[in-house]
Amino acid sequence: xxxxFTILFLFSVAISFAQEKHALVIGxxxxxxxxxxxxxxxxxxxxxxxxxxLGFSVxxxxxxxxxxxxxxxxxxxxxLKYSKRRKSQGSCGFGxxxxx
Numbered sequence: 001x002x003x004x005f006t007i008l009f010l011f012s013v014a015i016s017f018a019q020e021k022h023a024l025v026i027g028x029x030x031x032x033x034x035x036x037x038x039x040x041x042x043x044x045x046x047x048x049x050x051x052x053x054l055g056f057s058v059x060x061x062x063x064x065x066x067x068x069x070x071x072x073x074x075x076x077x078x079x080l081k082y083s084k085r086r087k088s089q090g091s092c093g094f095g096x097x098x099x100x
Contacts (some may be wrong), residue, residue, distance in 0.1 A: 020083045021056040023048075024076040027096045030063040040096035047096075 017025025029037035041062050048058045055081075061072045 021051075021054070021081065022079045023051045023056040023058045024072055025051070025058055026064065026069060026071075026072070027060070027062050028064065032052045043096040061088065 015077050025044045027040040027042075029040040031037070044060060044062060048060050051058050059072055059076060059079075061068055064072065
């Protein structure tokens with residue numbers, strides 16, 4: 001986790017001058033046909049807290065369905081498009097879970 005926060009810190013320095021900072025955090029630990037994973041949700045909650053400390057507005061999805069995740073990605077994309085037009089954006093995406 002230390003490494004994660006170090007990377008996050010360096011990333012925040014790079015975009016510290018952005019007026020609007022948006023993040024999408026996804027933590028999925030509940031899957032069909034496999035045991036529940038506990039770390040993805042914990043990691044997502046930790047990442048959300050760290051990003052908020054850095055001034056990000058955070059959209060978080062925990063154990064989301066495909067539709068919920070797709071909708072969150074669309075909202076995130078739209079926020080970035082709007083911010084880009086105003087030339088005042090910083091962005092971050094984080095996902096935790098099992099892609100298999």
